[in-house]
Amino acid sequence: AVQYEEEECAIILLENGANPNVHNNKGETPLHCAMFYRNTSIATKLLSFNADIEAKNTSGQTPLLFAIKKNRQMMVEFFIKNKANIHAVDDKGRTALMYAVEHKSTQIVELILQGGVNVSASDNYGQIALSYAIASGNTV
Numbered sequence: 001a002v003q004y005e006e007e008e009c010a011i012i013l014l015e016n017g018a019n020p021n022v023h024n025n026k027g028e029t030p031l032h033c034a035m036f037y038r039n040t041s042i043a044t045k046l047l048s049f050n051a052d053i054e055a056k057n058t059s060g061q062t063p064l065l066f067a068i069k070k071n072r073q074m075m076v077e078f079f080i081k082n083k084a085n086i087h088a089v090d091d092k093g094r095t096a097l098m099y100a101v102e103h104k105s106t107q108i109v110e111l112i113l114q115g116g117v118n119v120s121a122s123d124n125y126g127q128i129a130l131s132y133a134i135a136s137g138n139t140v
Contacts, residue, residue, distance in 0.1 A: 007039070007041060007042050007045075010030070010042055010046075014045065014046070014049045020046050020049045020050060020051035020052075021050075021052050021055055023055075023057075026057055027056065027057035027058035027059075028057045029051065029052065029055045029063070030046050030051065031043060031046050031047075031051045031052070031053065031055065031063045032055070032057055032061075032063050034046060034063075035066055035067045035070070035072060038072055038074060040074070040078050043063075043075070047082060053079065053082060053083070053084045053085075054084070054085055054088065056090070056091075059090055059091060060089070060090035060091030060092070061090050062085065062088045063075075063079055063084065064076065064079040064080070064086070064096065065088055065090055065094075065096060065099055067079060068096055068099040068103070068105065068108055068112075069099050069103060071105050071108070073107055073108055073111075076108050076111060077111065080111060080115065086112060086115040086116075086117055087117060087118075089123075092123055092124050092125070093122070093123035093124035093125075094123050094132075095117065095118075095121050095129065096112045096117060097113070097119060097121070097129040098123060098128075098132045100112055101129050101130075101132050101133040101136065102132040102136045102138070104136060104138045
């Protein structure tokens with residue numbers, strides 16, 4: 001229901017015991033889908049039914065990391081406001097800051113830096129956020 005932006009249907013399903021943390025074949029939860037469609041209303045409802053804000057897809061991305069990757073600033077702000085772990089890493093050890101600089105998201109970079117992330121954190125291959133910025137041609 002979330003994938004098709006059927007909010008009323010999603011609410012009825014949740015109220016009748018649907019699992020807010022069910023995964024699709026990509027490991028995405030309804031919260032990942034709500035992020036993709038920029039739907040804070042459904043995301044809020046999912047969180048009220050105990051959706052896991054730290055659930056990871058098959059790439060190890062939480063909804064926050066996925067939002068940063070897709071450059072969805074409004075959703076990044078939403079997840080940060082709702083206490084998503086800004087220090088989360090994916091399966092390759094990539095941080096929120098790495099995703100933001102790689103995708104040239106200046107405002108998202110600023111949001112993440114305000115959260116006090118470790119700018120020197122390295123991924124599983126020893127690369128830091130600055131390496132991602134240089135590789136992507138980012139001048140942030």
